[in-house]
Amino acid sequence: MVEARAEFGIGTRVLSVSAVGRLDAAAIADGVPGIALMEAAGAAVAERAQVLAQKGGHVLVLCGPGNNGGDGFVAARLLAGKDYPVSLVLLGERGTLKGDAALAAAQWAGPVLAALPGDLDDVSLVIDALFGAGLSRDLDGAALAMVESVRSARLPVLAVDVPSGVDGDSGAVRGAAFEAVETITFVALKPAHLLEPGRSLCGQVHVAQIGAGEAAIAAGLAASMPPLHHNGPDLWREDFPRLTRASHKYTRGHAVIVSGPATKTGAARLAARAALRIGAGLVTLTSPAAALAENAAHLTAIMLRRCEEPDDLDDLLTDERLNVVLLGPGLGVGEPTRDRVAVAASAGRRLVLDADALTSFAGGARHLAGLIAEGGGEAVLTPHAGEFARLFDDTKVMQAGSKVERARAAAALTGAVMVFKGSDTVVAHPDGRAAINDHGTPYLGTAGSGDVLGGLIAGLLAQGMPAFEAACAAVWLHGDAGLRHGPGLIAEDIPELMPTVLRSLT
Numbered sequence: 001m002v003e004a005r006a007e008f009g010i011g012t013r014v015l016s017v018s019a020v021g022r023l024d025a026a027a028i029a030d031g032v033p034g035i036a037l038m039e040a041a042g043a044a045v046a047e048r049a050q051v052l053a054q055k056g057g058h059v060l061v062l063c064g065p066g067n068n069g070g071d072g073f074v075a076a077r078l079l080a081g082k083d084y085p086v087s088l089v090l091l092g093e094r095g096t097l098k099g100d101a102a103l104a105a106a107q108w109a110g111p112v113l114a115a116l117p118g119d120l121d122d123v124s125l126v127i128d129a130l131f132g133a134g135l136s137r138d139l140d141g142a143a144l145a146m147v148e149s150v151r152s153a154r155l156p157v158l159a160v161d162v163p164s165g166v167d168g169d170s171g172a173v174r175g176a177a178f179e180a181v182e183t184i185t186f187v188a189l190k191p192a193h194l195l196e197p198g199r200s201l202c203g204q205v206h207v208a209q210i211g212a213g214e215a216a217i218a219a220g221l222a223a224s225m226p227p228l229h230h231n232g233p234d235l236w237r238e239d240f241p242r243l244t245r246a247s248h249k250y251t252r253g254h255a256v257i258v259s260g261p262a263t264k265t266g267a268a269r270l271a272a273r274a275a276l277r278i279g280a281g282l283v284t285l286t287s288p289a290a291a292l293a294e295n296a297a298h299l300t301a302i303m304l305r306r307c308e309e310p311d312d313l314d315d316l317l318t319d320e321r322l323n324v325v326l327l328g329p330g331l332g333v334g335e336p337t338r339d340r341v342a343v344a345a346s347a348g349r350r351l352v353l354d355a356d357a358l359t360s361f362a363g364g365a366r367h368l369a370g371l372i373a374e375g376g377g378e379a380v381l382t383p384h385a386g387e388f389a390r391l392f393d394d395t396k397v398m399q400a401g402s403k404v405e406r407a408r409a410a411a412a413l414t415g416a417v418m419v420f421k422g423s424d425t426v427v428a429h430p431d432g433r434a435a436i437n438d439h440g441t442p443y444l445g446t447a448g449s450g451d452v453l454g455g456l457i458a459g460l461l462a463q464g465m466p467a468f469e470a471a472c473a474a475v476w477l478h479g480d481a482g483l484r485h486g487p488g489l490i491a492e493d494i495p496e497l498m499p500t501v502l503r504s505l506t
């Protein structure tokens, strides 16, 4: 879990590595000496180290050749001052240290080792201050050997800024990386604290304040555009549907969920139930004739309507009150599904496209983009990694870099809000706004869980919530239900947890 005790003014924002560099530079230009920022960073590291190391336990500090290493020198000095036995290893020559790192090293009175001690048995905690924002290539040589030794000795690691070897912007591992029990970062979260595999390698993440002022923070925020957010209620609470005394079912929207054929209807019912539970005023499930009995046997408050051909869906959508259509779960892959998507899109409805509605456009993302653009309605697409790869196979989207960049490129190409699912779900708007969600649990990886998510999004869209915020809210609420339930979760449980989840939102 990530503790978002960020610098005042950062709010939900996640900053790129270069933006944090700009922020630091602006703070220094504002009159906060770089060494003061480094002292504050090192002090935050030392404070967490005292929590993590056994009382008076041996702390091994691994310092790199840049400012990340400088933070390590400060932490080592402060811990030694508290009577912790400290060993400090420096990667490279002390004489080549520059700037603030050289100043911090000059304050360290203890020995500087050139390599790991042979015996690591009595080490209580390793502080990883090899590389942070300045990681520029894959780990090799002495750095790689240190990672391997610490990993094989199974020592607890406190990472400074990011675990060394993790790329701060993408969360990718460059060659090898430490696996930390805790990571302490400064000013703001970076993408690697939320994107896999970085997120898992960070352990618990703490954001420490180091004294940057308002103007510096504004410079950092301006340097990280379009904005990337850490998903949470602060991002979308303002836009969340609210009831008034005058609200009634027709003001709460009417979602249409398109069911698959007989024996493939459960996914649509899960979505329909979720749409109703999250507050849509009415939900209609459309069903082929052969699946009507099966659907009817399981539905009560959800209405049922026979829709055999795409034209039947067209007829249904002449009623303007039906404002959202969800297609995909259980629908089957092929032309009939593409035709139904085309009908719903050309009717100008807000769309949620999931599962088979995405796979039916495999390699045809541009065709889908055309349908969405012609209809003029907003769309939310909810691919998991497999569906994403199939849909964007023939495009440059797959080469766009990090998961955030791929989601942004996919959103720009399709003109739709993208919900790129996984343990690190990324929501991206065509204008580049994006959010990473870490509020969830692996218990959500269960059949039908994604169908429920689609229904939650449809239910929020039906109530008029803007598409990006609706997608972010649904992802977070879905995760919250998973966290509340924990072991034994099945997809059916998620809609039933919504009353509890929603009650706790206020």
Ligand SMILES: NC(=O)C1=CN([C@@H]2O[C@H](COP(=O)(O)OP(=O)(O)OC[C@H]3O[C@@H](n4cnc5c(N)ncnc54)[C@H](OP(=O)(O)O)[C@@H]3O)[C@@H](O)[C@H]2O)[C@@H](O)CC1
Pocket: 021, 024, 025, 034, 037, 038, 041, 064, 065, 066, 067, 068, 069, 070, 071, 100, 130, 131, 132, 133, 134, 135, 136, 137, 138, 139, 140, 143, 160, 161, 162, 186, 210
């Ligand atoms: N005032 C501030 O800005 C503040 C910054 N703070 C701290 O500074 C950190 C950023 O510091 P930084 O920019 O000096 O980069 P850093 O991560 O130390 O690494 C650069 C060095 O590593 C080297 N190197 C890179 N990859 C390598 C590899 N694979 N294998 C071997 N060597 C490799 C690279 O070599 P080069 O690429 O130049 O050859 C260079 O020498 C940031 O994460 C935070 O902890 C805080 O104190 C708050 C105030």
Ligand SMILES: Nc1ncnc2c1ncn2[C@@H]1O[C@H](COP(=O)(O)OP(=O)(O)O)[C@@H](O)[C@H]1O
Pocket: 355, 384, 421, 422, 423, 424, 425, 440, 441, 442, 443, 444, 445, 446, 447, 448, 449, 450, 451, 452, 453, 478
């Ligand atoms: N390890 C995990 N941590 C958090 N959320 C997860 C994890 N695994 C899966 N999920 C979530 O569960 C849902 C699964 O959706 P999907 O793969 O479409 O399943 P299905 O097709 O069975 O409905 C997604 O919302 C995904 O983000």
Ligand SMILES: [K+]
Pocket: 068, 128, 129, 130, 131, 132, 159, 160, 161, 162, 163, 164
């Ligand atoms: K580090």
